[in-house]
Amino acid sequence: MNAAPALVAYTAAVGFAAPHLLLRSRWTHRAPALAAAVWHALAVSFSIATALTAATLATPTEHLHAGLLGLLHTCGLTESAKQPSPDTADRLAVGLPVAIGIALVASFVLHVVRARRVRTQHREAVDLVGRHSARLCATVLPYDTPAVYCLPGRHPRIVISDAAVRQLTPEQLGAVLEHEQAHIAGRHHLALAAVEAFHTVFPWVPLARHAREQTALLLEMIADDRALRRHSHEVLATAMYEMAAARAPKGALAAGGHTVLIRLQRVLGPRRAAHPALWGSVAAAALVVPLLPLLVACPPGLG
Template structure:
């Protein structure tokens, strides 16, 4: 039996139905790190499902080919002499999945390189106009709007405007710096590059669009939770409010931005950690989703 129909149906469910279920669920904002992992797992599973679908379509079973040949004959087309040989099918079966893998890997490398180049150029500008503060372990930038962001990568750097240093309390500045340090230590730029690469290859897919948007939001929540370990809700929320209008340069991750309102509601509203049973069931489901396309493509033998 050819597994292509099952794999195609599975890929459609992951690419179109799963994002709706994730967006309607309440747990992702309670466990943002786990939610990021689930979004990435769905992207990987979809990629595997599409690649295996292409493989199985290129290697159809004999009776499927005979049925298609008979259909074409009934339409007056003689395709007997044009039947592709085994070598052609083999090349398609390997080439199409390989092309998908190469496109994803190449896109990931492209986004990483482009962001790294932008960060390098920005660091050079900061060396000219900014000053390093040993007390803050950050670069202070002359800017009349409270702002803070980080430049992750091999030479990470946290940047804060002098307006933020002047107008925020020491506790608020500490919470902001802790937020930015969470982005650096968590290597969040790699997770963002991964979903950007997936979106570039599957641009019209709902999963690709929502995975990119939600990953950016959820990673900010992960950094917020890191800051809340040592600072109160009020301190972080007021600091975020003061920096809501700030924008980060390309390749940087900022504490402010367009996600502030959603994050403020989360911080100031009632928060409840997910039950360990819920956490475990979601993690187990994510693992199963990752393995399902392989099980569909290689079903256990009967008998």
């Protein structure tokens, strides 16, 4: 029995239906780190399902078990006497999934390298124009709008405008600096590069578009939660309000920006942590979802 119909249905469900269900869920803003993990798990699951679908469509008369044996044989991992030489369909069954994997990896590397180059150029300009503040552990730039952002990576920088230093209270400054430290420590730029790469390879898929948008928002919420460990909700909210008009340069992560309104509502609204049972079940689902395409393509009991 060929698994292509089931894989096509699963891929469509993950790529088109799952994003809308997740967007309507109420728990995502209560557990942003878990929600970001779910978006990434769905992206991985969709990628694997697409690769397996391509393999099964290339060999429509074979079951996936045979396709996997063909893949191993092509890679030299099985005895040639037990497997015939692969024909064109076999080569397509191997080549198409490999091409999808290479495209995703290459896109991720390209986004990482390109963003690193942009941040390096900006970092060099910041070091020339700004002045380092040992008290703030940041570089202060002459700029009339309150703004704070970070340049993550191998040589991270936190950049703050002198207008922010003048207008924000010490507590507000501490909150936004803690926010930026969370971005750097969490290597959030790599998570963004991953969803950017996924969107580059699958730009027409709703999952790719929403994963990119929601990951950016959820990472800001994760950084907000880090700041709230040491600072009050009111301090962080007023600091975010002061910097709502600021825009981060390309490749940077900022406490302000277009997501401020949503985050302000979250910070100032009623706080209710996700129930441990919900957290555990969603975390388990995030771990299992990437493996589901393999079960769909090769269910137990089929040979």
